[in-house]
Amino acid sequence: xxxxxxxxxxxxxxxxxxxxxxxxxxxxxxxxxxxxxxxxxxxxxxxxxxxxxxxxxxxxxxxxxxxxxxxxxxxxxxxxxxxxxxxxxxxxxxxxxxxxxxxxxxxxxxxxxxxxxxxxxxxxxxxxxxxxxxxxxxxxxxxxxxxxxxxxxxxxxxxxxxxxxxxxxxxxxxxxxxxxxxxxxxxxxxxxxxxxxxxxxxxxxxxxxxxxxxxxxxxxxxxxxxxxxxxxxxxxxxxxxxxxxxxxxxxxxxxxxxxxxxxxxxxxxxxxxxxxx
Numbered sequence: 549x550x551x552x553x554x555x556x557x558x559x560x561x562x563x564x565x566x567x568x569x570x571x572x573x574x575x576x577x578x579x580x581x582x583x584x585x586x587x588x589x590x591x592x593x594x595x596x597x598x599x600x601x602x603x604x605x606x607x608x609x610x611x612x613x614x615x616x617x618x619x620x621x622x623x624x625x626x627x628x629x630x631x632x633x634x635x636x637x638x639x640x641x642x643x644x645x646x647x648x649x650x651x652x653x654x655x656x657x658x659x660x661x662x663x664x665x666x667x668x669x670x671x672x673x674x675x676x677x678x679x680x681x682x683x684x685x686x687x688x689x690x691x692x693x694x695x696x697x698x699x700x701x702x703x704x705x706x707x708x709x710x711x712x713x714x715x716x717x718x719x720x721x722x723x724x725x726x727x728x729x730x731x732x733x734x735x736x737x738x739x740x741x742x743x744x745x746x747x748x749x750x751x752x753x754x755x756x757x758x759x760x761x762x763x764x765x766x767x768x769x770x771x772x773x774x775x776x777x778x779x780x781x782x783x784x785x786x787x788x789x790x791x792x793x794x795x796x797x798x799x800x801x802x803x804x805x806x807x808x809x810x811x812x813x814x815x816x817x818x819x820x821x822x823x824x825x
Contacts, residue, residue, distance in 0.1 A: 552599070552767050560766045563633055564594040568795045569824035570629035570642045575809040578646035581654065584805040586626035588730040588763070588790040589697055593618075593630045595769045596695055605635035608662040614692050615665045615681050619674020620699035620728060621655035622807070628652050628661070636663035672705030674698065675725065679711050682723040682783075693777075694723040701733025704742045709754065715783040716755030724776045725785045728763065730792040734806050748787060756785045763788025796821055 552560075567590050575581035593616075597603065601614040618627050625645060632639045637651070644650035651660040655669030666677045678696040685692055702708065715723060727747070735741050744750075751758045757779045761768040769788070776784035792806070793799025796818045799810075810818055 552770050556599075557766050560594055560598055563598055563630075564591050564766070565795070565822060566633055566824075567594055567626060567629035569819065569822050570632065570639070571625040572796060572810060572815065572818045572822065573824070574625055574628070574642045574645040574652075576811075576815045577643050579809055580646055580807075581625055581809050582622040582807050583625065583796075583809060584732070584792040584799055584802065584807075585620060585699060585728070585730065586623045586629075587794045587796065587799065588792050589618075589620070589623045589726075589728045590626045590629070590794070591764045591766055591790075592697060592726050592728070592769055592788055593626050595766050596773075597630045597634055599766075599770055600773050601695065602692065603634075603663070605631075605663065608636065612690070612692055615678075615694045617666045617674045617678045617681070617694070617696040618656055618668055619678070619696055620671065620702055621667075621669030621674070623697070623699070623728075624652075624654065624656050624669075627656060627664075631661070631663045634663070637661070671699065671702045672707040674702075675708050675711040676714075678723055678725065679715050679718075679720060682715070682720040683718055685722055686718070686720070692722075694720075695726070696723070697726045697728055699733070700727060700729045700731065700738050700744060700747075701741065703727065703744050703747070704738075712751070712754040712756065719781045720783045721780055723783045724773060725783065726763070727785060727787045728790055729787055730790045732792045732801070732803050732806065736803060751785045751787075755782055757782050758785050758787065760787045760789065763790035764794055
């Protein structure tokens with residue numbers, strides 16, 4: 549994959565800014581949700597959908613599309629924002645997040661929302677789903693890629709490592725996984741709750757091609773995917789170092805906004821910072 553030029557990076561950053569506004573406004577309107585982890589994953593999801601993945605908003609079920617699994621399903625507001633900006637559904641629908649009767653539930657539902665490839669939210673299961681998709685594509689000799697995003701607290705789950713062994717054993721080089729390493733989970737720091745370090749060495753020991761990047765640098769994200777695509781015979785994981793609540797000063801690095809929406813006063817502050825007042 550060619551290195552992105554500055555103009556293209558600026559374009560993608562602008563889309564990510566809009567997605568962040570959707571995350572903050574929709575969770576505020578709902579009075580609940582997970583803005584912190586949504587904001588930390590925004591740059592990754594934006595880059596995937598607007599630069600890397602093959603997909604058709606006007607044909608969500610297109611057979612040759614790349615697949616995406618948001619294993620950390622509580623980050624759904626970011627995915628919904630990207631899908632809305634892509635044209636899968638009207639941007640205005642973002643304000644129905646978590647409302648009774650809305651398609652946009654607190655976690656992704658593939659039976660309700662166009663563009664969702666897997667219903668997720670029970671942490672630890674998304675990587676297994678992605679492995680199944682990748683193996684099926686191999687068996688059917690299909691060329692589409694599988695992308696997934698894991699939360700760092702999520703990799704404390706044993707099922708993640710069963711899937712990691714499975715992917716390596718079956719040489720699933722058509723799968724690229726991002727680890728959203730924002731270092732916070734619902735109960736505190738990942739290192740205080742249950743340390744996952746040395747995380748890079750662990751993935752390598754499980755037979756994965758492993759990279760570390762700044763998960764908010766769109767150029768780095770794209771280049772890392774390009775390198776991963778060149779790897780044959782093993783799955784790839786990209787450890788993306790991120791900041792919980794990225795883009796909103798009072799949310800950045802704050803455990804409080806893991807699962808709490810901004811109040812009216814905080815919304816006004818956040819929108820001014822994001823240029824969406």
